Amino acid sequence: MNVSEAVAYRRSVRGFLDKPVDVALIQDIVTRAARAASGGNVQPWHVDIVSGESMAKLKGIMAEKTANREMEKPEYHVYPPGLKQPYEGRRFEVGETLYGALGIPREDKKARAIWFSRNFQFFGAPTALFISFDRQMEHPQWADGGALLATIMLLLCEAGLDSCPQECWAIYPKTVGSFLKLPEERILWTGLSIGYKxxxxxxNSAMPSRAPADEWLVTHG
Ligand SMILES: Cc1cc2nc3c(=O)[nH]c(=O)nc-3n(C[C@H](O)[C@H](O)[C@H](O)COP(=O)(O)O)c2cc1C
Structure with missing residues (x-):
């Protein structure tokens, strides 16, 4: 699989097989992904891989929290309050695409909420990682984290694996922070479920669209 093929293939996968993932392979992929560019070569990211017994433990903790509808105060806005158009429309559309594939209508808030909570069981994936930053970091360094995340996701595709990035973990910063023993100066950004689709x-039949390039691409000269 070349780079173009991996870019075309990659999707956010939200249903995984109960098939173990070789954690050494994930360590290797994450290590190689750190070739991603970062401003000033600061490499602001920290990555925690969770697998095996730790994963089972975290799934157990989260099953209890979601059953009790426990939530925590997020430490950053996943989306800016009052998200403008056309961005809000795109966000709405992807929700419709996903729940449409699942046959859950908009009015069935309960079924949607139950399905959303599958995020916190990693959609059945056996392995995951979490990316965090030092709290000192600002927008440019968070963007560098995006370059790392994208590189990891593409290398996973090359290795025959799939993934789903998950900022929903921003709802549980304390639980994840204490589970991973993140130091106080660290802020959790995102999770990434990893497994075999x-x-x-x-x-997994949902195919989120993209805005036509003329909505966001300008060529000068
Ligand atoms: C940083 C980041 C966080 C995301 N968080 C979630 C999430 O919490 N739950 C989820 O189901 N999808 C999440 N997604 C997946 C997006 O919904 C998905 O990338 C988008 O709809 C485009 O679909 P595609 O990745 O299949 O091309 C996230 C994606 C990114 C890049």
Whole structure:
């Protein structure tokens, strides 16, 4: 799989097979992904991989929290308050695409909430990672984290694995922070579920569209 093929193939996968992932392979992929560019070569990211017994433990903790509808105060806005158009429209559309693939109508808030809580079981993935930054970091360094995340996701595709990035973990900064023993100066950014795609899961048939390039691309000269 070349780079163009990996870019075209990659999707956020939300249903995984119960098939173990070699944690040494993930360590290797994350290490190689750190070739991603970062402003000033600061390499602002920190990565925690969770697998095996630790993963089972975290899933257990989260099953209890989601059953009790416990939530925490997020430490950053996943989306800016009052997200403008056309951005809010795109966000709405992807929700419709996903829940459409699952056959859950908009009015069925309960079924949507139950399905959303699958995020916190990593959609059945056996492995995940979390990316955090020193709290000193600002927008440019968070953007560098995006370059790392994208590189990891593409290398996973090359290795026959799939993934789903998950900022929903921003709802549980304390739980994840204490589980991973993140130092106080660290802020959790995102999770990434990793595993082998369950192609029979209808959610994986969703194909989120992209805005036409003329909405956001300008060429000068
Ligand atoms: C940083 C980041 C965080 C995301 N957080 C979530 C999440 O919490 N839950 C989820 O189901 N999808 C999440 N997504 C996936 C997006 O919804 C997805 O990338 C987008 O709809 C485009 O679909 P695609 O990745 O399949 O191309 C996230 C994506 C990114 C890049």
């Amino acid at each position: 369950d192609s029979s899961d209808p959610v």
